[in-house]
Amino acid sequence: MFSKIYLLLLSTVLGLTTQVSGLGSSCSAPLGGGTASPSDPFWMETITHQGTSAFNSNPSSYQVFRNVKDFGAKGDGVTDDTAAINSAMSSGGRCGGGSCASSTLTPAIVYFPSGTYVVSSAIDMYYYTQMIGDAKNPPTLLASSGFSGFAVIDADPYVPNGYGAQWYTNQDNFYRSIRNLVIDLRQMPATTSAIGLHWQVSQATSLMNIVVEMSTASGNSHQGMFMENGSGGFMDDLVFNGGQYGIQIGNQQFTVRNLTINNAQTAVSGIWNWGWTFQGVTINNCQVGFALATGGTSQADQTVGSEAIIDAVVTNTPIFIQSSVASNGKLAGSLVLNNIQLNNVPTAVGVTGGAVVLNGGTTTIASWGQGNVFSGTSGNVAFTQGNIPAANKASSLLDSSGRVFQKTHPQYAAYATSQFVSVKSSGAKGDGHTDDTTVIQNVINEYAGCKIIFFDAGTYYVTNTITVPAGAQIVGEAWSVILAGGSAFSNQDSPTVVFQAGTTGSQGVFEVTDMIFSTAGAAPGAIMIEWNVHDPSGQQGAAGMWDTHLRSVGTNMQSGQCPAGSENAACQAAFLGIHLTSGSSAYFEGTWVWTADHDLDSSTSTQTSIFTGRGILSQSAGPVWLIGTSEHAALYQYNLAGAQDHWIGFAQTETPYYQPTPAAPAPFFTDSAYNDPTFSSSINTAWGMYIETSQNIVLFGAGFYNFFQNYGQSCLTSNSCQTQIFNIDSASAASVGVYSVSTIGSTYQLSVAQNGVVTASSNLDGYQDTLTAWST
Numbered sequence: 001m002f003s004k005i006y007l008l009l010l011s012t013v014l015g016l017t018t019q020v021s022g023l024g025s026s027c028s029a030p031l032g033g034g035t036a037s038p039s040d041p042f043w044m045e046t047i048t049h050q051g052t053s054a055f056n057s058n059p060s061s062y063q064v065f066r067n068v069k070d071f072g073a074k075g076d077g078v079t080d081d082t083a084a085i086n087s088a089m090s091s092g093g094r095c096g097g098g099s100c101a102s103s104t105l106t107p108a109i110v111y112f113p114s115g116t117y118v119v120s121s122a123i124d125m126y127y128y129t130q131m132i133g134d135a136k137n138p139p140t141l142l143a144s145s146g147f148s149g150f151a152v153i154d155a156d157p158y159v160p161n162g163y164g165a166q167w168y169t170n171q172d173n174f175y176r177s178i179r180n181l182v183i184d185l186r187q188m189p190a191t192t193s194a195i196g197l198h199w200q201v202s203q204a205t206s207l208m209n210i211v212v213e214m215s216t217a218s219g220n221s222h223q224g225m226f227m228e229n230g231s232g233g234f235m236d237d238l239v240f241n242g243g244q245y246g247i248q249i250g251n252q253q254f255t256v257r258n259l260t261i262n263n264a265q266t267a268v269s270g271i272w273n274w275g276w277t278f279q280g281v282t283i284n285n286c287q288v289g290f291a292l293a294t295g296g297t298s299q300a301d302q303t304v305g306s307e308a309i310i311d312a313v314v315t316n317t318p319i320f321i322q323s324s325v326a327s328n329g330k331l332a333g334s335l336v337l338n339n340i341q342l343n344n345v346p347t348a349v350g351v352t353g354g355a356v357v358l359n360g361g362t363t364t365i366a367s368w369g370q371g372n373v374f375s376g377t378s379g380n381v382a383f384t385q386g387n388i389p390a391a392n393k394a395s396s397l398l399d400s401s402g403r404v405f406q407k408t409h410p411q412y413a414a415y416a417t418s419q420f421v422s423v424k425s426s427g428a429k430g431d432g433h434t435d436d437t438t439v440i441q442n443v444i445n446e447y448a449g450c451k452i453i454f455f456d457a458g459t460y461y462v463t464n465t466i467t468v469p470a471g472a473q474i475v476g477e478a479w480s481v482i483l484a485g486g487s488a489f490s491n492q493d494s495p496t497v498v499f500q501a502g503t504t505g506s507q508g509v510f511e512v513t514d515m516i517f518s519t520a521g522a523a524p525g526a527i528m529i530e531w532n533v534h535d536p537s538g539q540q541g542a543a544g545m546w547d548t549h550l551r552s553v554g555t556n557m558q559s560g561q562c563p564a565g566s567e568n569a570a571c572q573a574a575f576l577g578i579h580l581t582s583g584s585s586a587y588f589e590g591t592w593v594w595t596a597d598h599d600l601d602s603s604t605s606t607q608t609s610i611f612t613g614r615g616i617l618s619q620s621a622g623p624v625w626l627i628g629t630s631e632h633a634a635l636y637q638y639n640l641a642g643a644q645d646h647w648i649g650f651a652q653t654e655t656p657y658y659q660p661t662p663a664a665p666a667p668f669f670t671d672s673a674y675n676d677p678t679f680s681s682s683i684n685t686a687w688g689m690y691i692e693t694s695q696n697i698v699l700f701g702a703g704f705y706n707f708f709q710n711y712g713q714s715c716l717t718s719n720s721c722q723t724q725i726f727n728i729d730s731a732s733a734a735s736v737g738v739y740s741v742s743t744i745g746s747t748y749q750l751s752v753a754q755n756g757v758v759t760a761s762s763n764l765d766g767y768q769d770t771l772t773a774w775s776t
């Protein structure tokens with residue numbers, strides 16, 4: 001309940017994917033580039049819409065894809081389209097309005113053709129919704145001059161006169177995405193406190209390719225985004241122009257990539273957090289870049305805990321970072337700055353009231369930190385406001401300008417509808433029970449590398465491995481589900497792969513977007529994804545997944561079968577989530593590997609005891625970009641074993657709530673074939689992250705949390721829910737760089753060779769404890 005999971009990655013050109021036919025693909029006419037003509041609408045608008053919600057009470061009539069124009073919206077820049085858009089959002093008995101905490105049964109895409117849609121009150125966003133605009137020609141939501149409402153798009157509305165009550169619990173507000181929209185607040189008076197997005201969300205959420213236009217009048221009260229809490233999350237390719245605040249944000253953790261803010265008074269106003277990672281930030285002509293509320297050092301007094309910022313360019317802005325309270329040798333607001341280019345920015349880091357911590361100018365900050373810095377096996381606390389050891393970023397991880405490489409979720413905007421093949425049109429049922437293994441395998445064999453394979457919304461039950469060659473491009477619709485079940489996945493002594501991405505040694509494009517991988521219990525022998533494919537030379541990030549998640553809860557594993565505290569063998573959901581094998585490369589952005597702690601389809605969010613063995617195992621020699629999270633697996637959430645050249649953005653993990661009853665690794669066994677860590681009577685809970693014999697690993701922001709001991713929380717105040725949570729096998733291991741790591745509930749924050757090194761008590765930073773940097 002407290003927080004969940006995330007795993008993400010990066011990208012380049014919206015929709016223009018260079019197609020390289022995979023070596024493993026058997027198709028005869030390689031796809032090549034997109035053939036849509038400039039006047040064609042986005043393929044998503046014209047493709048046949050036959051997606052369903054398999055477990056809805058009425059799957060034949062429930063509509064997943066909703067074009068707002070079919071609900072009466074005009075998009076003509078004049079007509080008030082609010083009611084039509086809200087009807088497209090809510091029709092079909094969806095989960096919202098305050099009476100439904102969560103549901104997987106009513107997914108929807110609310111689609112906007114290009115045009116200008118005038119709105120006069122909030123668009124309230126229901127659970128499990130993707131709002132998607134035409135990617136070729138993004139539509140505008142134009143707030144009318146008399147707009148009244150909390151925000152133009154509201155992902156967690158407050159209930160009127162509800163004394164603070166909201167539609168959803170902020171830490172459980174999952175499965176949302178907004179893409180390809182312009183939100184324009186400029187018709188509203190500058191003095192009105194207008195908000196573009198109220199984005200109070202948790203895991204499995206994303207914002208992508210959004211522009212918010214605001215007043216540039218001095219003293220205006222507009223803001224692009226307001227986020228007061230939650231447990232996110234990922235967002236990328238966002239532009240905020242004008243405003244009092246570009247964005248005003250508080251949330252446990254988040255990863256933000258490719259953020260641009262122009263002409264705001266304050267670009268980023270930070271209310272509170274445990275840890276955020278910003279990768280690729282551009283700030284132009286603001287008064288302050290980051291204004292951070294700091295100084296909280298107790299669980300009752302949470303302010304901004306830690307910010308890790310890499311690859312920023314800040315121009316004509318008097319102050320880049322301003323904290324509200326000076327640190328004065330105590331850890332109050334950890335900062336990590338890496339590759340920050342300042343152009344006419346007199347103060348790099350300062351304190352409200354004028355004190356300067358780091359002078360600016362026109363200069364580049366290579367690697368600077370504020371907070372407690374550690375090295376090797378010494379637990380000595382060295383409070384630092386100065387240069388810190390630089391991350392050893394492998395060149396394979398960087399773009400030609402030396403920044404960490406980025407690749408945006410491919411949307412195939414240049415492709416014609418005829419370049420897609422639908423699995424339902426090819427005979428797959430997606431009804432949650434028909435065995436679709438053979439049909440799906442046949443579609444992949446015939447079309448991988450020749451067509452983009454479209455999984456119409458649905459739940460595709462498979463009973464054996466789906467083998468997908470390099471060259472494949474797979475697109476889901478509102479998170480289409482591949483659900484594995486049956487005897488092939490029942491034996492943890494002989495695990496079987498559900499989805500195999502390329503074979504050993506294969507190279508090529510391999511793209512998976514908007515999918516979910518899940519199992520129907522019991523499946524203790526399921527490896528949900530085995531990732532073998534590698535980028536071809538010269539095509540960084542060609543093999544990746546975006547907005548694609550793993551989920552262990554659901555079919556045969558709900559609160560009825562798997563109540564909290566039970567140890568039902570039928571509730572063993574998987575052996576391993578994702579396995580990156582030694583020859584693979586991977587770019588994963590917005591991937592949540594979740595073993596459910598509660599039932600999304602129970603009206604009271606009832607807790608569950610569901611067991612998965614392992615989260616993410618990487619043995620890859622790289623390059624690997626992971627911006628993400630993994631939660632509640634029994635042995636570990638991340639295991640890097642013999643891995644090289646990894647960039648890991650904000651990694652968030654949680655230990656299972658049931659542990660140590662049973663103690664890790666139960667109900668699984670350790671298996672040396674999978675480089676499992678060892679456990680003992682004193683190490684009997686899951687590792688957040690375990691790094692062994694690996695090199696060139698950069699961990700740039702992490703939150704390793706444990707909130708429970710056998711469902712009780714009395715361990716929290718003494719940080720004794722578990723002893724150790726993050727292990728590096730040897731202090732002399734080549735170049736593992738660790739920055740901005742927050743922990744909760746663990747006595748030690750970092751261990752070397754399973755001996756605790758950094759104590760949480762030395763790094764009190766609010767609700768969480770934060771170490772600013774550790775290096776070998």
Ligand SMILES: *[C@@H]1O[C@H](CO)[C@@H](O)[C@H](O)[C@H]1NC(C)=O
Pocket residue numbers: 170228229250271
């Ligand atoms: C969410 O944040 C707001 C603003 O900081 C605060 O008033 C509220 O108590 C928070 N709610 C929760 C559930 O943390």
Ligand SMILES: *[C@@H]1O[C@H](CO)[C@@H](O)[C@H](O)[C@H]1NC(C)=O
Pocket residue numbers: 011012013209210237238239258406407408
């Ligand atoms: C960053 O976002 C902007 C605006 O959406 C986009 O034009 C640009 O290509 C993106 N850059 C990268 C590296 O993805």
